[in-house]
Amino acid sequence: MSKEHKDNENKGLLCNFTHEKAGMQGLDREKINKIIHDTSVNTEFFKREQEHIAIVEEKARSMKNRISESLSKGPDFIREINEEIYKIIQEIESERHLSETWIHVDMDMFYASVEIRDNPELADKPVAVGGNSMIATANYIARRYGIRSAMPGFIGKKLCEELVFVKPNFSKYREEGEKIREIFRDFDPDFESMGLDEGNLRVTEYLINNEMNHDEGRQELARIIRQRIKDKTQLPASAGIACNRSLAKIATDMGKPNGQYFIPFDKEQIIEIMSKMNVRKIPGVGKVLEKTLNELGVVTCKDILQKKYELYIAFQAGSFKFLASAALGVGSCYHHETREEQKSISLSRTFASTNNIEEINKYIAEFSREISEQLDEKNAQIKTVSVSLKTYKFEPKSKSETLGRYIYKELDIYEIAIKLYNELAIKEKIRHVGVRVANIIYRRTGAIDDIIEKVSKDPTPKQSSIKCFSQQCPVCNKVFMYTEKRMEIHLKQCLEEQSQKFQPKVVKKQKNAPQPTITLDCFYKKK
Template sequence: MAGPDRQRKVIHVDMDAFYASVEQRDDPDLRGKPIAVGGSRERGVVAAASYEARRFGVRSAMPSVTAKRKCAELIFVKPRFDVYRAVSRQIRAIFAEYTPLIEPLSLDEAYLDVTENLKAVASATDVAEQIRARIRAETGLTASAGVSYNKFLAKMASDENKPDGLFVITPRMGPAYVEALPVGKFHGIGPATRARMEGLGIFTGTDLKARTLDFLREHFGKAGLYYYWLARGVDERRVSPDRVRKSVGAETTFSADLFTPEEARAALDPLITKVWTYCEDASIRGRTATLKAKYADFQQITRSRTVDEPVESRAMLEEMVIALAEPLFPVSKGIRLLGVTISSLDVESTPRPGQQLRLPFQGS
C-alpha cells in the first residue's frame, strides 16, 4: 500500500454493457442489435441494455413496456447469471495477476490499487491497458478503465470514454476536473441529494467547494465532510479487498412512478436476484430483510422483518420482501424508488479477510 508520502495509483475497471455484451458475444444473431437482458415485452424491468438499445433511450431498471415503446425493435433476452458469474471470475483472475488489492463493486466492475503491482509496471496507465487487452483476448469482451490517484476520480474517469475506453486523471488535473463537474455527475450523489444541493445553489464542483464545512455538515450531516473533500479532489478511502459488509442491498429509481402491486413485484424481482446472487457468491446469509420505498414527493419509508434462522433461499427472501411490499398498496402517490436489503449477516459465514467478494451487478 502507498506510504504517506507516496501517491496512490488506482484503477477502476468497468465492463461495457456487461450482461448484454456477453449475450451478443455468445449469440452472433444478436450482434449489432438493440437487446435488453431481463424483462419481457409485457412486464418486468430491464436489467441491462446493449449500446444499440441505449441509443433509443433504453436503460437498466426501466420497465419493459417503456423500453419497448422507446425501441420497437428491442429484443428481450433471458439473463444467464451463471454465465455472467463465470466470466466475472475470469476477469477477476486477470486482476489478481497484477495486484492482490482488488475491491469488487459488482460482477462487472472493481477498484484495483496498483501502486506496488505484482508485475512491477511503473505506469498505472500501462497496467490498465494491459488488463483491458487481456480481458479482450481472453473473454472477447471490452472494458473501460479510469486511472487516477484515488477511488472517486478513478470511478469518474472510467465513464469518460465508454465504451472500450481509457481515461486518466492526474494529480495536477484532479481539482480542476472536479470543479467543472456538475454535482449530478458525482459518483455517490443521487437524484435526491442533487436536488437538495441545487436547491441550495450548488450546481457544480466549484459551487460545492465554495461552501464551508459547517454549511455542508448542517445540510448533509456526516456526508458533509465527504462532500467537502470530494470538491477538492481528495478521497482517502483505500481499496479494500477485505472489507466486512454489514448488509447487502440493491435499489432502483424508476423513470416512471409505480402505482400497482403488479408493477412493484416486477420491479422487485431483479433487486431480489441481485441481493441473493451476492449472498450466494460470497457464501453469506442474513436474517433481516428490509424494503425501502421512496414516493414521488421524496417521502421515504422502510419496512423490515427478521427471522430466527438465516434466509437460505431466494424464494424465502422473495416471500419476505413481497410480504413487506403488499401493505403499501393501494397508494395515493406514485413510488419512484424501491430497494431491497438483507442484514443481520451470519458472521461465521462472512468471507475471510482477503477473500474476494462478488457484488451484484450495476448497469454500465
C-alpha cells in the first residue's frame, strides 16, 4: 500500500467513512475524505483519533513481528498450527445449519423516509435529519454527495450546498416503529428487535406451517412482510433471506434500497458469495478491526481463509474463530438467550465542559436512580460499580469497585459511584460522565422490609410497559440493550457528542484547581 493511499485511508478512518452505506458506492472517496479531514483537522477529536490510528498501526506492527517469528520456527510448527486450525474449521462446519430460515428487515433511511412521506416536497431533494451540528440519517440523494449519519451538518453543507435539514421527531419515529414491530410479531413472536426500524425474524416454523419451506416460499414471505409494512406505514423496507442471522443481515445490505436479496441455502454458494465480501461488511467488524486486518493484508473474506496461519497467530482463538466463521458464512441459527441475561447496565451523558459539582452530581444521581429501577424491574442485583469520565481534552478516566455484597437500591449505587468519582480527583473540566454496573444476578431474594415497602407503595401489581430491545446506534454504531426512550436519549447525546468533537479547539488558560468533593449531602439536596 502506497503512503498516499494509506494517508487517504486514514482520513477515511478518522471520519468513519471507510464503511460504505447503501447508496454510497462508487463515490469519489478521496475528495470527500479530504473535505472532512480539512474541516476537522484543528479539533481535539482529530488529535485523539490520530493517536488511536497510531495505536492500531503499532498493534499491527507487533502482530506482523509475532507472525514472522512464529512462521520462521520451521515445518513442525506449521504442521502443529495447521492441525489446530483444522480442528477449529471442523468445529465451525459442525455449527453450519441449512435448514433454518432467517429474514432480516431494515427500513430504508428510516427517519428521512418518515419525513419525506409527511412532506412529499422533499422527495427530490437531498435531505438530512438533524441539523448543522450533526446528522442522524440522510436520504439516498444526499448520500450521493457523501453525506451520511454521524457527520456534522456543516460538513454536509460543504459537500452539498442544497442539503435540506429536518429536525428529528422521535415520538413520530417510535410510533411508526411500533407499527413495524406489530407486523414482525405476526411472523415470529420471538423476533429480535434491533431498534425502531430493524428486526431479525426466524421464520422456519411459519414457513413449515404454511407449506412455504422452500426457496420460492422464503422469498415470497419476505415480499409479503415488506408489502405489509408498505401498506401500513407507506415506508420502504429492505430484506435479506438466509440460513442464519448474520448472513440475512448481510443480504439486506445487498438488497438495498427498497429491495431484497436471497442467499442460497447451499454451502458452496455461500462461501463463494462471502469470498468477495469486504471484511467491514461482516456484522461485528468495526473500523478499528477493519484497519487492523487491512494492515495485515486482509481486505476480503477470501483473504481471511488465505491468511489463516497469520491470523491464527495474530489473534486470540475466539477472535480467529469469529473471523473464520464469517468467511465461511456460518452464524447463529437460533434466537439469543432471553434478554434478561444482560451482563451489565450503563448510562452516560455528554455535555459542555464543566467543573460544576451540582451538574455532575445531578447526572450521577439520575443514573443511579435509573439503574436501580431497571434492576428492580428485573429482580436483579449487582456487585460491581464503575464510573467513567472524559476530560475536555477527550482523555478517558475510569474507576470501578467490586463489593463484598450484592446491591440494587438507588442510594447504595449512588454512594459507591460518588466515592469512585471523588477518588478519581479530576482537576480539569470534564465533558462526559457515565455509571456502569456489572456482575448481575437475577435471583434476588428480597428482605421482608423490601417486600412490605414495595406492597405499601403499590398494592396492585402492574405489568411493565417498558419495551426493551437490542439497538445499534446509527451514529456511533455501538450495540446495546435499551428501552425506546433511553435510545432516544442516547441518540441525542451521541449527536451532541459528535458535534462537540468537531468544534475547533479554543485555547484558554485554566487554573488546575481541584474540584470540590461530592458528598451524600448533595444527593439529598437534589431529592
